[in-house]
Amino acid sequence: MDVRCTSIEEVREHIDRIDRELVALLARRGNLVNQAAAFKKTRDDVRAPARVEQVITKVRALATESGAPGDVVEQVYRAMIAAFIEEELKAHAALPGQPAP
Template identity: 65%
Template sequence: MAVNCDSLEQVREKIDGLDRQIISLIAERGAYVSQAARFKKDSDAVRAPQRVEQVIAKVRALASELGANPNVTEEVYRAMIAAFIEQELAEHLALS
C-alpha cells in the first residue's frame, strides 16, 4: 500500500524501490516462460491467443480488486506478454 510522501524525492525513491521489485518479478516470470517453451509442441502453442485473453481477463479483475487501473494493467500485460512470446518463440526454435 502506498504511503503519503513528503517530497518529490521521496516519491521517486519509493518508485525506484518498486521498480526493483517489479523487475525482479519480471525476471522470475521470464524464467517460467523459458520453462514453458519445453512443454509446447509448436509456435501456435507458444502464441496461444486464447490463453493471452484469459491472462488479460484475470489481471484486469485483479487490478480492479487491488485498486490498480485495469486499462493501464492491460496495456502493461499485453506489452509484456508480446515480448515474452517473442522470447519463448526463440527458445522454442532453439529446442527444435
C-alpha cells in the first residue's frame, strides 16, 4: 500500500509505524530462531550456510514481487541473519549437553 505524504512529519509518522511493526516481527522471528536452536545438534547446524542462501534467494524473489530493491533486501537480510545466528549460537550453547564454544 503506497502512501502519498504531504509533509516530512507525515513521512516520519508512517516510517515510525512501520518500524514498530518491523520490531514486533523481529521479536517473533527471534523467538522462532531461539526455538530452532533446540533442534540443531552442532554449531555448524546453527550456522547452516546452505539455508542462509535459500532464505536470500527467497527474499530476493519476494523483493522483486513487491517492487523492493533486491540489493537492499539482501543486505538487510544478511545482516539480520548474521545477528540472529549469533543469538541462536548463544541459545544453542546454553542447552543441556552442549560443549563450551
